[in-house]
Every structure is written in structure tokens, then in C-alpha cells.
Amino acid sequence: MIANFSQYGIKKLFLPITSVVLLVFGSCKDKAQEKPTEAMVEEVGTADGFESIFDGSTLNNWDGDPTYWRVENGSLIGEITPETLLDANTFIIWQGGEPSDFELKLEFRISENGNSGINYRSELLDTIPFALRGYQADIDGKHRYTGQNYEERKRTTLAYRGEKAEISTQENASEPESLRNNVQRNAWQSRKVLESLGHMDSLKTKINNDWNEAHLVVKGNTMQHFINGILMSEVIDNDSVNRNASGKLGMQVHVGPPMKVEYRNISLKQ
Structure with missing residues (x-):
């Protein structure tokens, strides 16, 4: 005054x-x-554009085999028991659309023998129930593969953890036989590592044996996988024959021994 x-x-x-x-x-x-009203505070809270796609209490807007998927304590749980061993990988699939460019954030926890992943821009197979084919942010209990980009039922590994890789077009590589011929040691051969994001084992130390945060940033032909805020892999997919620009989103339980994976706080920004 x-x-x-x-x-x-x-x-x-x-x-x-x-x-x-x-x-x-x-x-x-x-x-x-001048203090913000309750409505103003709520608006700030959603200003980042992320929307929850899992309510934490039901499987509303998700479709999967109830033998393997359930909701418990606010988490989406996939579990294989000795009595329910799998013959083929199975997914729970979000029914809210087929995202193209998006960001996905969630938290996950997986048992030591677990094998799972987050599929996106994927196709639904009509020959196997609840099966997806497409890009996957890999997750496993021993964290040998967690963070890498693996294309389920197609081109296999596109980028290992610690790699920024570019995928080029392989002529006639869309046919099943050609796809198989272009895969060696479970990795796609028409790829070039552009740079290192860090040593695979050093990045592994950033992954917890309890809850972790995954953040996928998918825009155009570039896909980035972050775990706990650290970029684990990046793929620039210039393969115009095999890449997908949009598709289904889902979580996996993999063929193998009994395991359990949990997902919570799942939010999507399109």
C-alpha cells in the first residue's frame, strides 16, 4: 500500500x-x-491430457479370458497357475479404440518367472482367442528383456534395451516365409542401431523388483519405451511394408511356468 x-x-x-x-x-x-476454486484445481489435474482407461475395480471396457485375468486390490492381474498352463500367449484387450499417436502410462509388477508385455498398434488374430500381433513393450520378471521393443508374432526384436534402432523396408518381407527368413536369433535383420542409450546391464539396475512405471511415447513411426523415467529403447520404423500406424492395445500373459503380473494406474493420452 x-x-x-x-x-x-x-x-x-x-x-x-x-x-x-x-x-x-x-x-x-x-x-x-484469487485462490483457485475446486473446479480450477480439477482442471489443472487433467491438463496433461491423460485419461484413466482402467477403473481399478472392474474389467469394464477390457476383454480377455477370465481364466487368466481379474481385478484385485485396484490392479489388473494376469496369472497362470499349475492348473491353467497356456498353449498360446493370451491378452486382455482394451475396447476403447485403436490408438495411433499416443502416450501410455502405467505401473507394473511381475513375479520372478513372469513373462508379459504391453502390446500396441496390434492386430487381433482370428485363429487364436485373445491373441494380438504387433509392437510390444516387453516385460519379464528377471528383467532380461524389460524395456525392449519386440514385435509379437511378426518381426521379433526390433530394438534391445539400450538401443535406438532404425528399421528399413525388406522387399517381399510381408509373407510368412520371408518374415521367418529375415529373423535370426530372435531379432529382425533389417535394422540398424543408430546409437546406444546405455548398456543393457546398467539400464537393468534402474528396474525394480517391485512396482515400476512404464511410459510409452508413440508418434508417427517413432516408438519410445521408458521405464521409471529412463529411455530403454527407441525404434524408428521405416518399414512401410510391415509397420502399423494404429491398432489395438492390450497386456499379455506368456506361455511358460506359473506367473503373475499386475498393472495399475493405466492412463492414455491420444
Whole structure:
């Protein structure tokens, strides 16, 4: 208020005490009105554009085999028991659309013998129930593969953990036989490592044996997989024959020994 005295004249310095009190009260009242309302706070909370796609209590808007998928304690759980061993990988699939460019954030926890992954831009097979074919952010309990980009039922490994890789077009590589011929040691051969994002084993130390955060950033032909805020792999897919620009989103339980994987706080930004 002192800074404003000159514009009102020196006589304002001699206002009665009651007037001064009223002025101060009015100023405080104005500042109080500047505080964000509840609606304003809520708007700030959703300003990042992410929307929850899992309500934490039901399988609404998700489709999968209930033998292997359930909701418990706020988590989406995939589990194989000794009595329910799999013949083929099975997925629970989001029914809310087929995202193209998007970001996905979630938390996951997996048992030591677990094998899972987050599929995106994927196709639904009509020959196997609840089976997807497409890009996958790999997740496993021993963290040998967690963070890499593996294309389920197609080109196999596109980028190992710690790699930024570019995929080129392989002529006639869309046919099943050609696909198989272009895979060696479970990795696609028409790929070039552009740079290192860190040593595979060093990056492994950033992955916890409890809850971890996964963040997928998928835009155009570039796919980035982050775990706990660290870029684990990046693929630039220039393979115009085999790449997908959009597709289904789902989580996997893999053929193998009994295992359990949990997902929670699943949110999507398109």
C-alpha cells in the first residue's frame, strides 16, 4: 500500500485508523478471491491430457479370458497357475479404440518367472482367442528383456534395451516365409542401431523388483519405451511394408511356468 500513497496524495497518510483497517481487510479479501476454486484445481489435474482407461475395480471396457485375468486390490492381474498352463500367449484387450499417436502410462509388477508385455498398434488374430500381433513393450520378471521393443508374432526384436534402432523396408518381407527368413536369433535383420542409450546391464539396475512405471511415447513411426523415467529403447520404423500406424492395445500373459503380473494406474493420452 505504501507504494500507492503518492498517487492518492499526502493527505491519505492521515486516514483514520478504521479506514486503514478497512483498506487492509479489502485487500486481503481480494487476494482470497484469487485462490483457485475446486473446479480450477480439477482442471489443472487433467491438463496433461491423460485419461484413466482402467477403473481399478472392474474389467469394464477390457476383454480377455477370465481364466487368466481379474481385478484385485485396484490392479489388473494376469496369472497362470499349475492348473491353467497356456498353449498360446493370451491378452486382455482394451475396447476403447485403436490408438495411433499416443502416450501410455502405467505401473507394473511381475513375479520372478513372469513373462508379459504391453502390446500396441496390434492386430487381433482370428485363429487364436485373445491373441494380438504387433509392437510390444516387453516385460519379464528377471528383467532380461524389460524395456525392449519386440514385435509379437511378426518381426521379433526390433530394438534391445539400450538401443535406438532404425528399421528399413525388406522387399517381399510381408509373407510368412520371408518374415521367418529375415529373423535370426530372435531379432529382425533389417535394422540398424543408430546409437546406444546405455548398456543393457546398467539400464537393468534402474528396474525394480517391485512396482515400476512404464511410459510409452508413440508418434508417427517413432516408438519410445521408458521405464521409471529412463529411455530403454527407441525404434524408428521405416518399414512401410510391415509397420502399423494404429491398432489395438492390450497386456499379455506368456506361455511358460506359473506367473503373475499386475498393472495399475493405466492412463492414455491420444
